[in-house]
Amino acid sequence: MSMQEQYHITEEPFYQPTGNEVTLYEAAYQQRLPVMLKGPTGCGKTRFVEYMAWKLQKPLISVACNEDMTASDLVGRFLLEKDGTRWQDGPLTVSSRIGAICYLDEVVEARQDTTVVIHPLTDHRRVLPLDKKGELVHAHPDFQLVISYNPGYQSLMKDLKQSTKQRFTALDFEYPDENTETSIVSKESGLDVEQSKKLVQIGHRARNLKGHGLDEGISTRLLVYAANLIQAGIEPIEASKMAMVRPVTDDPDIRATLNNAVEMIFG
Numbered sequence: 001m002s003m004q005e006q007y008h009i010t011e012e013p014f015y016q017p018t019g020n021e022v023t024l025y026e027a028a029y030q031q032r033l034p035v036m037l038k039g040p041t042g043c044g045k046t047r048f049v050e051y052m053a054w055k056l057q058k059p060l061i062s063v064a065c066n067e068d069m070t071a072s073d074l075v076g077r078f079l080l081e082k083d084g085t086r087w088q089d090g091p092l093t094v095s096s097r098i099g100a101i102c103y104l105d106e107v108v109e110a111r112q113d114t115t116v117v118i119h120p121l122t123d124h125r126r127v128l129p130l131d132k133k134g135e136l137v138h139a140h141p142d143f144q145l146v147i148s149y150n151p152g153y154q155s156l157m158k159d160l161k162q163s164t165k166q167r168f169t170a171l172d173f174e175y176p177d178e179n180t181e182t183s184i185v186s187k188e189s190g191l192d193v194e195q196s197k198k199l200v201q202i203g204h205r206a207r208n209l210k211g212h213g214l215d216e217g218i219s220t221r222l223l224v225y226a227a228n229l230i231q232a233g234i235e236p237i238e239a240s241k242m243a244m245v246r247p248v249t250d251d252p253d254i255r256a257t258l259n260n261a262v263e264m265i266f267g
């Protein structure tokens with residue numbers, strides 16, 4: 001299997017658009033503009049980029065960023081072997097060479113000295129210098145850089161520099177409206193629409209607690225988990241507590257409020 005094939009998405013991922021994001025992304029891709037997907041956790045950012053890679057028939061290479069990550073984890077490094085050293089390309093370098101969409105998930109988690117390695121790929125030069133190896137990689141014409149960013153998490157200590165932000169176009173993602181989210185939960189899990197709607201109603205009520213004790217709303221991902229548990233034979237109230245209450249808070253008052261909502265809607 002070639003590198004390109006290995007990273008191709010062969011089956012259409014289920015993605016329910018919530019606005020004109022597909023059209024906007026296609027235009028950005030056509031012009032090879034870097035894109036930032038902004039929004040809370042579990043609202044469909046990763047699914048969207050998988051869907052777009054499938055639709056555009058381009059390989060997708062995803063990297064989950066974290067604070068221990070160094071520039072070498074993105075770009076590559078020399079490996080020691082019995083008879084000398086061997087250079088191994090990192091995921092950003094592989095993407096640049098084969099013309100993949102490179103998705104850096106939660107890029108803000110990475111340290112700023114790691115993040116700057118993407119800069120020369122985002123301007124008209126579209127190059128990636130491999131300083132240690134002494135090579136300048138010219139990005140393949142199909143290469144595109146996509147990052148995700150959760151505005152809710154940002155603090156002064158941890159934010160993208162303006163010089164990074166201003167290299168990207170951006171799309172806002174939000175949790176979908178009730179009808180759209182019901183259809184997502186039902187299609188993802190196979191749970192009937194009526195029960196899916198109830199899960200979504202709990203989710204929407206909980207989102208009103210954001211800023212009043214909850215840092216983030218209950219994500220679409222968690223609603224799908226609850227639906228999966230119901231499909232596996234768990235009572236809806238128990239499933240909702242397991243997937244939608246316990247993961248999001250340890251505060252006894254907030255848990256009581258959420259449990260009440262669950263019992264009222266499924267009671």
Ligand SMILES: Nc1ncnc2c1ncn2[C@@H]1O[C@H](COP(=O)(O)OP(=O)(O)O)[C@@H](O)[C@H]1O
Binds near residue numbers: 040044045047184
């Ligand atoms: N618009 C959508 N279409 C289809 N599934 C969605 C959508 N939004 C959320 N989901 C569901 O929610 C889950 C989490 O979405 P994901 O893309 O992983 O979130 P994020 O990357 O924003 O944290 C997905 O696995 C999918 O089940």
Ligand SMILES: [Mg+2]
Binds near residue numbers: 045047105
């Ligand atoms: Mg994600």
